[in-house]
Amino acid sequence: MGKTDGITERQLTVLIFVSLLSPMIRVLPTAAVMLGGRASWLSPLPALAAGAALTGLYTLLLKNAPAGMGLQEAAEQGLGPVGGRVFGVLTALWLGLYGGFLARSAAERLLSTVYPNGNPPIFVIVLLAAAALTAAGLTKSLARTAEVLMPLLLAIVAVVLLSAAPEVSSANLLPVTYRDWRDILYGAVPIFNVAAAFGYFLFLRGRVVRDGEQRPNRFPWLILLLAVAFGVTFFTLGTLGTNLSITMENAFFMVIRNIRVFGVIERAEAVVVAVWIVTDFIFLSSVLMIAAEIWKTVAGVKRRTFFVLPCAALSGAAAFLIAPDAFALLKWSEFLIPAINLAFTVILIPLALAVGKIRKKY
Amino acid sequence: MKKSLKKAARLLAAVLALCLTLTGCSRGLSIFSNYRRLEMVELVRTITVDGAEDGVNVAIYGTAGEKQEARMYQRTGPSIGVAMNELSLLPLGREAVLSHTEELLIGEDVARERLDEVLDYVERFSETRLDIGLLVVRDSAAWELVSGLAGEETPASDVLAGLSRSIDRVGQGYIFSCREIVTSLAQNGVALIQCVRGVQEEKLFENRGDLNLAPAGFAVARPDAIVDFLTEEETLGTMLLLGKYRSKNVDIPVDGAVLTLSVDSVKPEIKPVFSRDGALERVEIRLTLGANVVCMAGLTDLRQAETRHRAEDGLSQRFGDALTAAVKRGQAMGIDFLDLYGILSRREPLRMEDAVGKNWDTLFPGLPVEIAVESTLSRTYDIIDPPEISGREEGDPWEKLTGSLKDN
Numbered sequence: 001m002g003k004t005d006g007i008t009e010r011q012l013t014v015l016i017f018v019s020l021l022s023p024m025i026r027v028l029p030t031a032a033v034m035l036g037g038r039a040s041w042l043s044p045l046p047a048l049a050a051g052a053a054l055t056g057l058y059t060l061l062l063k064n065a066p067a068g069m070g071l072q073e074a075a076e077q078g079l080g081p082v083g084g085r086v087f088g089v090l091t092a093l094w095l096g097l098y099g100g101f102l103a104r105s106a107a108e109r110l111l112s113t114v115y116p117n118g119n120p121p122i123f124v125i126v127l128l129a130a131a132a133l134t135a136a137g138l139t140k141s142l143a144r145t146a147e148v149l150m151p152l153l154l155a156i157v158a159v160v161l162l163s164a165a166p167e168v169s170s171a172n173l174l175p176v177t178y179r180d181w182r183d184i185l186y187g188a189v190p191i192f193n194v195a196a197a198f199g200y201f202l203f204l205r206g207r208v209v210r211d212g213e214q215r216p217n218r219f220p221w222l223i224l225l226l227a228v229a230f231g232v233t234f235f236t237l238g239t240l241g242t243n244l245s246i247t248m249e250n251a252f253f254m255v256i257r258n259i260r261v262f263g264v265i266e267r268a269e270a271v272v273v274a275v276w277i278v279t280d281f282i283f284l285s286s287v288l289m290i291a292a293e294i295w296k297t298v299a300g301v302k303r304r305t306f307f308v309l310p311c312a313a314l315s316g317a318a319a320f321l322i323a324p325d326a327f328a329l330l331k332w333s334e335f336l337i338p339a340i341n342l343a344f345t346v347i348l349i350p351l352a353l354a355v356g357k358i359r360k361k362y
Numbered sequence: 363m364k365k366s367l368k369k370a371a372r373l374l375a376a377v378l379a380l381c382l383t384l385t386g387c388s389r390g391l392s393i394f395s396n397y398r399r400l401e402m403v404e405l406v407r408t409i410t411v412d413g414a415e416d417g418v419n420v421a422i423y424g425t426a427g428e429k430q431e432a433r434m435y436q437r438t439g440p441s442i443g444v445a446m447n448e449l450s451l452l453p454l455g456r457e458a459v460l461s462h463t464e465e466l467l468i469g470e471d472v473a474r475e476r477l478d479e480v481l482d483y484v485e486r487f488s489e490t491r492l493d494i495g496l497l498v499v500r501d502s503a504a505w506e507l508v509s510g511l512a513g514e515e516t517p518a519s520d521v522l523a524g525l526s527r528s529i530d531r532v533g534q535g536y537i538f539s540c541r542e543i544v545t546s547l548a549q550n551g552v553a554l555i556q557c558v559r560g561v562q563e564e565k566l567f568e569n570r571g572d573l574n575l576a577p578a579g580f581a582v583a584r585p586d587a588i589v590d591f592l593t594e595e596e597t598l599g600t601m602l603l604l605g606k607y608r609s610k611n612v613d614i615p616v617d618g619a620v621l622t623l624s625v626d627s628v629k630p631e632i633k634p635v636f637s638r639d640g641a642l643e644r645v646e647i648r649l650t651l652g653a654n655v656v657c658m659a660g661l662t663d664l665r666q667a668e669t670r671h672r673a674e675d676g677l678s679q680r681f682g683d684a685l686t687a688a689v690k691r692g693q694a695m696g697i698d699f700l701d702l703y704g705i706l707s708r709r710e711p712l713r714m715e716d717a718v719g720k721n722w723d724t725l726f727p728g729l730p731v732e733i734a735v736e737s738t739l740s741r742t743y744d745i746i747d748p749p750e751i752s753g754r755e756e757g758d759p760w761e762k763l764t765g766s767l768k769d770n
């Protein structure tokens with residue numbers, strides 16, 4: 001599969017971008033406003049700096065790793081076969097659980113906005129089944145899907161945000177002074193947390209087919225992702241204000257419910273829901289694919305297809321067990337899930353790579 | 363080649379089969395569980411909520427059918443949620459669609475006792491938008507007013523939409539949306555809501571209702587209920603400061619004549635004045651008005667600067683009084699419904715933070731506020747002055763001109 005399932009650096013980056021749009025739109029602006037208050041619309045700036053530093057760190061750590069070496073292979077070389085495998089199993093298990101959380105969150109969002117009387121299981125099952133089928137397929141198919149959908153998704157986000165512009169009030173955004181620097185930094189934490197999830201995608205590095213001297217340049221995509229984060233935070237905060245934004249689970253959706261596109265079309269939220277579903281599906285598919293890819297390397301087999309179903313089953317079990325209701329889900333999403341996510345992407349994965357680098361394994 | 367053709371044909375057949383699930387057919391393959399036949403839909407444009415003996419009375423006003431006939435349905439329940447739920451059982455199996463509701467009118471009793479419940483329902487229910495205009499009906503039940511507005515061929519919503527378009531042009535108010543109200547309540551703990559009342563007038567058109575709609579100033583609301591009402595003058599003053607004013611025609615007596623001026627441009631400037639030790643000493647409000655002459659009753663010479671100044675002073679006095687009334691009322695109530703704190707904080711964020719901190723509620727009632735209004739009369743449109751004043755004078759214009767040059 002390896003030779004026929006190659007993707008380019010650009011495709012991997014676009015896959016990361018489209019996948020991360022999902023948590024970016026889900027988490028923001030509520031999480032950022034909760035921590036950063038009125039000043040949080042400026043938080044994407046420090047998040048960009050931190051994201052760029054992390055991107056630079058990953059690039060530096062993998063600089064001399066040979067083409068075709070995925071992050072799991074690099075970890076196994078760096079930490080040794082046992083240490084590397086333990087690291088891989090831990091990460092794959094976490095991704096399985098994280099996939100469950102993502103599926104459950106996606107279902108909850110649909111329930112609270114569009115299908116008030118629906119049941120989460122049906123949404124979770126359909127989403128996980130579709131994602132598992134995709135994850136069992138070719139990496140390049142998923143990457144190509146993301147590549148094809150990306151301009152459409154960006155166009156929808158841009159039109160929606162611009163349509164919300166007339167409702168924005170400076171009274172909700174100002175004053176912000178240098179004294180608010182702490183709030184701006186606090187607000188950057190959830191934004192950076194989402195952006196940092198690109199680290200997981202480096203497990204797919206083994207699928208990247210290098211074209212000559214092609215080097216990954218993810219910085220412009222990081223800027224684009226954080227521009228979306230800025231847009232979502234700025235327009236929601238500017239429309240609803242700090243206190244109202246943090247009382248809502250989906251404040252951005254509330255803004256969308258009110259917009260009139262070009263003064264002609266109203267109730268355009270269906271289009272935005274489509275953005276959610278597409279990005280949720282791509283992110284969940286990617287997470288399952290990455291988890292299966294890790295299991296494949298750990299087990300030392302050639303095909304990952306076998307591992308997709310157990311990963312999806314783990315995600316399904318997690319989705320049903322961790323959050324029987326919206327209150328439990330909220331508790332998980334407030335601290336534990338973001339904290340574990342940050343621990344993996346900012347500490348554990350770079351640490352595993354750093355050990356290999358120090359030991360001059362690549 | 364044949365293989366790929368077969369594959370394409372299979373794919374096409376699968377796609378076409380899936381398309382069947384997108385039809386609106388109620389039974390069979392459709393994936394839609396919430397399909398609605400157009401003729402069975404009641405498109406709700408206006409909702410009213412009034413107090414009832416054991417809860418609330420909710421009425422919905424919609425249009426249906428090819429002729430878009432106006433209809434009204436009413437239910438009573440212990441809460442808005444229950445009453446709305448009962449309204450889903452409309453006669454003849456019709457289904458109420460609230461997605462495009464434009465106005466929500468609540469009775470004074472509901473505004474005083476259940477405002478939070480009304481706003482919570484609109485906010486939480488996925489079908490309603492937050493941009494619905496909210497109005498408080500005074501002196502009668504909201505449903506009575508709306509029913510009185512409607513005629514055989516005129517839905518009440520059309521009358522309300524007309525009010526919504528024109529109310530700020532006559533300087534009598536502004537219809538705040540539920541979003542503006544909940545945002546302001548969450549942010550500042552106070553919001554303004556437009557009030558209306560029904561006025562019994564001669565029925566001018568057969569197809570109109572018996573009542574006419576009249577603005578009745580702003581209500582001042584706290585998060586759970588309205589606390590007071592503003593007069594017409596206080597409402598005008600509030601609109602001037604909040605930037606919700608668009609235009610208004612006012613009569614100003616000048617030298618025995620009456621000028622009707624259209625005040626089209628209003629620029630408020632609000633700034634804090636601090637003492638040497640950094641304490642907030644007073645607030646200065648400067649209002650700059652731009653006006654034009656709409657018509658004149660009697661005679662006065664507007665080419666004379668002094669005459670214009672007298673007209674401008676009269677106008678400044680009139681709007682200054684409105685502004686003063688609004689500020690004084692806010693201070694007397696101890697409620698900053700003008701959001702002066704927000705405006706001052708945006709202008710001088712650091713100094714305001716140092717000087718006021720969290721003591722605004724204590725400072726505000728006794729804070730000296732200086733108000734200055736400056737008006738400019740810009741044009742008189744095509745008529746400069748009546749001919750009795752600026753008409754052609756006797757004598758040769760050339761001789762007059764050369765004579766005046768010689769004199770100089």
